[in-house]
Amino acid sequence: MKTTILGPIAALVIGIAAGFIAGKNSAPDPEIDKDIPGDSRSARRAGPSGSSSGGAMASRGNRVKSASEAMSLPGQNNRLQALMDYYAGLDPNQFEEEAKKLEDLPWSERIMVGYLLFARWGEEDPTAAMAYTKTMGFAGMFVKGTVMQSWAAKYPQDAARYYTDNPNEFRMGGMMRGRGRGGSSATVIATEWARQDTPGAMAWAQTxxxxxxxxxxxxxxxxxxKEDPAKAASMLSTVTDEEARRDAQNTIAREWGGKDWDAATSWIAGLPADQQADATARAIRGLADEDPQLAATKITAVPEGEQRNDAVESIARRWGQEDPAAAAAWVMKTGSEEAQADSIGRVVSSWVGQDATEAYAFVQKQPEGAVRDKAASSYVMSNQGGDIQQNLQLAETIGDERTRHWAIGMTAAxxxxKDKEAATQYVESTESLSDSAKERIKQFSDRGWGRGRGRR
Incomplete structure (x- = not known):
């Protein structure tokens, strides 16, 4: 476990909160979730972050005696390191008691602590960890994937056996996946197995x-x-299922496009004509991870449609991290209206971190519609540490009701x-929220950002 998991944890916290406030009693909306800053690819690319001297001291012997003590340390990296050290020193039979203590933590802290706890539990006693997730209700679906990831990383054959013997436990997790999000448990197990034994992983996947x-x-x-795209391409002949082969083929195209664009396009040219556009779009998305401006020059190689829109989004996401103004201009000039709506949120999110004033000006210039709604909601979510009144005023202009409720709700929460009385008064008096949305936001403010049971 590395401190680079902080980004995905934060995204999970925000995503679950957004789903609750927007009135969706299920997983975070994939379209909203895309506007949350940070993603797994950029987190992996960033590499391990440095720890301060406080975190180093914790790992060298001054270990905390509880998760709550770890969360009282200054700095998120220090907290993460202290938690990992603390859980590493526990016996497997102590994990269940630690899981029960999660209820004593504030809701937002509970997500991060729970992630680390179940990741460790999944390494040491995965069957017990899986059994405990069944007692957690809906929340168990989120940590079940964490347990499976840790289990498969050490013992992929055992994890695979559990998965195939208990398919109903993972059905909801599969339904919760959205475009561009993390893979299923089958993906996780197969990936981890392939790192250790590719033929063994292939034999299991074929079943x-x-x-x-x-x-x-x-x-x-x-x-x-990732290591050898040409080798991966040579393995395609062993896959007889057409859908599985196409998915594998597109996966190779994406990895190869990022490694060697010319070699990738040469290989794609040898594919059946009706499969080349899809593979090219994937290759462009891979190239975008490495050189988004170069990838932007290749976009016309893909015909208009969903695959091109996805490629535009990938380019915008990466380019926006480097030069959000240029990325936004390119998206508005090149992308279809759907691609603009899908892409602009990620660009604005990065823009806020670099120049919030310019990002705000861009949003204000956009005409009413889906693109402006996405840009405005992304600005509000990414600028939660900024001017609350400005955020609320911008959120109130969002046309889509559900997106507006989400943006106002997150800001109000x-x-x-900081000022519960003022926030509550605003929620009760604003005409930009429905009565049901007001009630959800007040509930979330009371429960979500308050202390957990036993610490009120």
Whole structure:
């Protein structure tokens, strides 16, 4: 476990909160979730972050005696390191008691601590960890994937056996996946297995059916292609299922496009004509991870449609991290209206971190519609540490009701942490929220940002 997991943890916290406030009693909306700053690819690319002297001291012997003590340390990196050291020193039979203590933590802290706890539990006693997730209700679905990831990293064969013997436990997790998000448990298991034994992983994947087989193949071929895309391409002939083969083929194209664009396009030219556009779009997305401006020059190689829109989004996401103004201009000039709406949130999110004033000016210039709604909601979410009144005023202009409720709700909930009375008065008096949205926001302010049971 590395401190680079802080970004995904933060995204999970924000995403779950957004789903609650918007009135969706399920997983975070994938379209909203895309506007949250940070993603798994950029987190992996960033590499391990440095720890301060306080974190180093914690790992050298001054270990905390509880998770709550770890969370009282200054600095998130210090807290993460202290938590990892603390859980590393526990016996497996102590994890269940630690899991029960999660209820004593504030809700937002509970997510981060729970992630680290179940990751460690999944390494040391995965069957017990899985059993405990069944007692957690809906929250168990989120930590179940964490347990499976840790289990598969050490013992992929055992994790695979559990997965195939207990398919119903993972069905909801598969339904919760959205475009561009993390893979299924089959993907996770196959990827980890391929790191240790590619033939063994392939043999297991061939026994699966339907979406599971495609997901597993994607994980295997993605792992092999990271090291040697030509080798991965040579393995395609062993995949007889058409859907699984296409998924694996597109996975290779993406990895190869990022490694060697010319070699990738040469290989794609040899594919069936009706499969080349899809593979090219994936290769462009891979190239975007390495050189988004170069990838932008290749976009016309893909015909208009969903695959081109996805490629535009990938380019905008990466380019926006380097030069959000240029990325935004390119998206508005090049992308279809759908691509603009799908892409602009990520660009604005990065822009806020670099120049919030310019980002705000860009949003204000946009005409009413889906693109402006996405840009405005992303600005508000990314600028939670900024001017609360400005954020609320901007959120109130969002046309889509659900997106408007989410943006106002997240801002009001954040405001309530500083001035609950003023935030509550605003929520009760504003005409930009429905009565049901007002009630959800007040509940979230009371529960979500308050202390957990036993610490009120």
């Amino acid at each position: 699966l059916e339907g979406r599971d087989k495609s997901d597993a193949m994607r994980g295997i071929f993605g792992q092999v292609a 954040s405001w309530a942490r």
